[in-house]
Amino acid sequence: MHEVSVMSDIINAVLDQLGHYEIEKVEEIVLVVGELTFLGEEQLRFAFEILSKGTILEGAELIIETEKAILRCPACGFEGPPEHIGNGNFHFSIPILSCPKCGNRADIIKGKCCGVTSAKVVEK
Numbered sequence: 160m161h162e163v164s165v166m167s168d169i170i171n172a173v174l175d176q177l178g179h180y181e182i183e184k185v186e187e188i189v190l191v192v193g194e195l196t197f198l199g200e201e202q203l204r205f206a207f208e209i210l211s212k213g214t215i216l217e218g219a220e221l222i223i224e225t226e227k228a229i230l231r232c233p234a235c236g237f238e239g240p241p242e243h244i245g246n247g248n249f250h251f252s253i254p255i256l257s258c259p260k261c262g263n264r265a266d267i268i269k270g271k272c273c274g275v276t277s278a279k280v281v282e283k
């Protein structure tokens with residue numbers, strides 16, 4: 160499960176960062192997940208629950224925000240969200256990574272990263 164290794168890296172990074180402070184516990188952390196990472200929210204929550212055990216992150220509320228993909232086309236200058244394959248009957252749809260205007264291969268400028276943007280902590 161890809162989510163476990165991603166979450167493991169995230170938790171290590173957060174613990175590393177929070178290690179500089181005197182912290183009693185973490186109340187919540189906000190995780191931004193890019194649409195193009197294809198990470199499952201349920202799997203991330205599950206991985207968080209397991210991996211945070213015994214750390215100051217145990218019991219923290221995990222808030223997951225999705226970052227929508229944004230493409231930029233080097234050919235025509237288009238900048239915006241990709242078109243998707245799929246329909247409303249599915250819980251997911253697949254973004255097409257070519258320019259919706261001219262069909263050229265577009266660069267991904269948003270939606271590929273995954274990381275913690277903020278944390279609410281209780282200091283000692």
Ligand SMILES: [Zn+2]
Pocket residue numbers: 232233234235236237258259260261262263
């Ligand atoms: Zn284009």
